[in-house]
Amino acid sequence: MQYPEALTRGRLIRRYKRFLSDVEIAGPDGPVEAVAHCANPGSMMGLAEPGATVWLLPNRNPTAKLDWRWELTDVGDSLVCINTSRANTVVGEALTAGDIPDLAAYSKVRPEVKYGTSSRIDFLLEEEGLPPAYVEVKSVTLRRPDGGDPNAAEFPDSVTKRGAKHLEELIEVGKTGARPVMFFLVQRGDCTHFRPASDIDPAYAASLQKAVLDGVEVLCHTARISTEGIVLGPPLPLHLD
Structure with missing residues (x-):
């Protein structure tokens, strides 16, 4: 499985309501805050710590409510796909x-x-x-x-x-x-x-x-x-x- 386009690196601020996350990403004038869909109904133990490096995929679906989808978390010695x-x-x-x-x-x-x-x-x-x-x-x-x-x-x-x-x-x-x-x-x-x-x-x-x-x-x-x-x-x- 190949991602359809390049992932964007970000810093996790928080995950909440199970399927939502706030992420800080680079903007043209400095860091900006974005809301990303979290496609994971589990606890995500060890994978949703504030400050973690995460990777987002732009959501190109014109009917989607959010512009980003959270795909990966960097745990230091491994990338983890959190999108079930x-x-x-x-x-x-x-x-x-x-x-x-x-x-x-x-x-x-x-x-x-x-x-x-x-x-x-x-x-x-x-x-x-x-x-x-x-x-x-x-x-x-x-x-x-x-x-x-x-x-x-x-x-x-x-x-x-x-x-x-x-x-x-x-x-x-x-x-x-x-x-x-x-x-x-x-x-x-x-x-x-x-x-x-x-x-x-x-x-x-x-x-x-x-x-x-x-x-x-x-x-x-x-x-x-x-x-x-x-x-x-x-x-x-x-x-x-």
Whole structure:
């Protein structure tokens, strides 16, 4: 995934109301304050500290209410993509190109297909002679350097009943003979493995354990992130216990 134009560097002033942020950027006569859309419903723990260096994409949609979209946060040794919608774009491009070895046998990739109870699966993969694969994608941005597992990428960063619902629906999909897949994309490059954040959302961690026991496959890859774009990186080990 390539950004359609150059990102603009800024300094975060604050994030508020979940989807809004005030950012200081360079103007023709000195620094100016801009409001940017924050496409992330989570807590963004460690990624929304005032004073952080952030990167914004101009919003060229004529109907958009805000002129900027917050895309990246610089955490010193890594860029982190805070825009959760980018995960589906990156994974979708990798699926189409056959760049995910565990899923490369599928030639047909269909996004946003209805399934379960009033839900849409992120990607439905089909191939003659193979069971259909239902792939749910989650964007992972949490790392806690001062925590008990400082190099781990963790999910979720806040309680997610919706995420647990998706796991239950994947379990039901597996009962039909299809292939249910939970795909975690770690949108930062400074983690060595993945684990559920069981202290933040013990119910989700328990649901993930149950899903694995009930046949849901769990895949995790990191992402290679720059101010030019994002591409799929290598797989990360899973620590699900």
